[in-house]
Amino acid sequence: MSLLGYARFYAIDLMRGTKVLETIDELQCEQYKSWKELLSISDEKYSRLLKHAIKYVPFYNQYNSDKKFPILTKDLIRHNVEQLKSLEYRGKLEAKGTGGSTGLPLKYFTTTKAQSFMWAGIIQSWKVVGYELGDRVAFIAGTAIAKKNFKHDVFYALMNIEIYSAFDLREKAIHSYLKDIKKKKIKLIYGYPTAINVIANYLNKNPEIRFPSLKGIVVTSEVLEEKHRLNIQKAFQVPVRNQYGCNEAAISAFECEHGNMHLINTATKVDVDGEGNLIASNLVNNGFVLINYSTGDKIKINQINSCSCKRGYPIISDILGRTVDIIVDQEGKIFHSAFFSYLFRQDSSVEQFQIQYNEDEIELHVKVIEELPYQILYDKYINKVKEHLKFKKYSLYINESFLLSSNAKHRYVIDNRINK
Numbered sequence: 001m002s003l004l005g006y007a008r009f010y011a012i013d014l015m016r017g018t019k020v021l022e023t024i025d026e027l028q029c030e031q032y033k034s035w036k037e038l039l040s041i042s043d044e045k046y047s048r049l050l051k052h053a054i055k056y057v058p059f060y061n062q063y064n065s066d067k068k069f070p071i072l073t074k075d076l077i078r079h080n081v082e083q084l085k086s087l088e089y090r091g092k093l094e095a096k097g098t099g100g101s102t103g104l105p106l107k108y109f110t111t112t113k114a115q116s117f118m119w120a121g122i123i124q125s126w127k128v129v130g131y132e133l134g135d136r137v138a139f140i141a142g143t144a145i146a147k148k149n150f151k152h153d154v155f156y157a158l159m160n161i162e163i164y165s166a167f168d169l170r171e172k173a174i175h176s177y178l179k180d181i182k183k184k185k186i187k188l189i190y191g192y193p194t195a196i197n198v199i200a201n202y203l204n205k206n207p208e209i210r211f212p213s214l215k216g217i218v219v220t221s222e223v224l225e226e227k228h229r230l231n232i233q234k235a236f237q238v239p240v241r242n243q244y245g246c247n248e249a250a251i252s253a254f255e256c257e258h259g260n261m262h263l264i265n266t267a268t269k270v271d272v273d274g275e276g277n278l279i280a281s282n283l284v285n286n287g288f289v290l291i292n293y294s295t296g297d298k299i300k301i302n303q304i305n306s307c308s309c310k311r312g313y314p315i316i317s318d319i320l321g322r323t324v325d326i327i328v329d330q331e332g333k334i335f336h337s338a339f340f341s342y343l344f345r346q347d348s349s350v351e352q353f354q355i356q357y358n359e360d361e362i363e364l365h366v367k368v369i370e371e372l373p374y375q376i377l378y379d380k381y382i383n384k385v386k387e388h389l390k391f392k393k394y395s396l397y398i399n400e401s402f403l404l405s406s407n408a409k410h411r412y413v414i415d416n417r418i419n420k
Contacts, residue, residue: 019112028124058085084288093287094115095108118247136162168333194228196219258307262315272301279293299316299319300316327355327415329391362394374398
């Protein structure tokens with residue numbers, strides 16, 4: 001770690017009131033504790049959280065045991081936002097939003113402690129491929145990772161992060177990204193695997209492009225298909241590791257050098273029901289308390305608790321779901337579907353959405369709480385889509401049935417092209 005790198009993160013903590021540096025040190029120290037020691041730490045934090053919740057959080061006041069707590073769905077949270085805030089907490093609560101893997105927008109609140117852990121957890125995943133504080137990082141992502149405003153611009157500058165949009169994956173844009181990544185001697189690439197895989201396809205057609213400064217690639221927000229990992233590794237000639245997170249639940253997991261996905265269980269207590277549904281309790285956010293939160297994801301926890309890397313964190317053997325499709329318009333423009341998550345997240349009246357498209361037509365299916373005149377909604381959304389994607393026909397459907405996948409899970413993008 002360079003002094004300049006340390007100084008950058010010290011400035012971030014000073015500016016934002018966070019303790020990212022301190023939390024990074026904590027994770028570095030605790031990760032090699034035994035599985036039993038880490039479970040004990042998690043259980044102790046959970047016990048303290050329960051007492052706090054029952055005493056100070058209105059939503060839980062009516063209960064005297066976690067055995068009676070309901071499963072927190074996104075819908076239940078949306079209807080009890082104020083009741084989930086702690087009456088004892090005196091710090092700043094920052095509003096956050098997430099589209100989630102099912103297209104259901106969710107508003108929640110986070111604390112500086114929770115934010116500190118979120119970034120420390122991400123950086124832990126970067127360290128596996130050789131990242132050091134201050135290294136220049138490329139984000140290839142949409143708004144789920146990279147936000148666009150003055151405050152975030154300053155934050156990214158201090159973290160030495162360059163942003164490359166996953167919304168535009170045309171060859172011209174990809175060529176520009178790669179040229180810039182090489183010129184700026186990027187050390188780490190972080191972003192969506194589907195987007196990075198498209199870039200890898202371009203790079204494999206142009207193998208003369210090389211990146212001597214690049215240490216590794218970490219992917220997030222979607223399931224990493226093994227064929228995509230191999231394709232990306234072939235293109236960039238560096239290790240590709242997976243990172244999994246659910247910020248509202250303080251879930252953060254990283255893939256180690258031996259290919260195992262380790263869950264940082266000192267920040268979240270997780271349970272997996274009989275159907276594989278991930279239920280989590282956030283142990284680092286005592287301002288907006290989420291206990292028994294249904295994340296909408298499915299995982300499998302490995303019963304084997306040992307790993308050659310010697311880390312004691314539990315191992316996730318499989319992460320199911322969360323695959324996000326890309327959209328290809330008539331002109332061959334490849335567009336990351338996170339665009340629609342961002343588009344509808346800004347509108348609190350939108351409860352759920354789904355995008356269906358083929359070679360000629362794109363359809364926006366939207367479920368809204370309060371119905372505005374159809375033309376207003378059409379102008380608001382279709383005109384925005386027309387700015388970015390070229391199709392012969394654009395259609396908007398309000399409060400009609402969605403198409404479900406074979407396992408009855410809602411998919412928010414459906415690709416109906418004949419020749420994919």
